[in-house]
Amino acid sequence: MDSLQGHSVPPPRILLLEDDPAIARTVIYALERSGLQVTHCLLVRDALQQLALRPHDLLVLDVGLPDGSGLDVCRQVRAQGATPVLMLSAHGEEIDRVLGLELGADDYVTKPFSPRELVARVRALLRRAQAPAAEPSSPGLEGAPDFTIEAEGSRIRFRGQLLDLTRRELGLLRRLLAAPQRIHSRECLLDAVWGQEADSGDRTVDTHIKTLRAKLRVVAPDSEAIRTHRGLGYSLC
Secondary structure, eight states, rough: OOOOSSSTTTOEEEEEEEEOOHHHHHHHHHHHHTEEEEEEESSSSHHHHHHHHSSOOOEESSSSSSTHHHHHHHHHHHHHHHOOEEEOOTTTTTHHHHHHTTOOOOOEESSOOOOHHHHHHHHHHHHHHHHHHOOOOOSSSSBBEEEEEEEGGGGEEEEEEEEOOOOHHHHHHHHHHSSSOOOOOOHHHHHHHHHGGGSSSHHHHHHHHHHHHHHHHHTTTTTOOEEETTTTTTOOO
């Protein structure tokens, strides 16, 4: 059996939020056969309780549940950290996929799906999450080679030049660097950087992104390091 863990390391823990018994059985069987440990929940409230009890390495969330939506769970999880999230979306429900990506989901699978494809996507997300973090003096970050994080995340260099950033700009850039290829919604950036202190909305994020871009252009006028995804959010190029 091909598995991600070593002999002495516990298997990655997956939380599955799915209320369809047939789909849940198929997913659980496929994931457990691949060497993963699965916690299955039927309701949003049960999933949130399980997440409060113990950490999970990855979440597989259905959108439509009897007491809410997996999108609500994704929103809460993404505001608290970078746990990988894979959404299950009904065929043709493009709005669910767009909302999931906007809220910070890492990937999605459309129903009906192949169990083999689902396992492959889960394992890819786990490998990405388990990749070792860049050392403080590393020449660049995977997915963002022009950036270097130093001093335990308190300083960032862009193309070798130390950036003079405010606390909010530093927080935004660190959040973007945590997943360079992901589209980060304005709401998620606001929650991650401002948290409970947030007293405004999207324009706050837009304004700080604008000043952050200006500082990056001072170093490299020809570079557009931060990309805007219209109606979705921001990512690093």
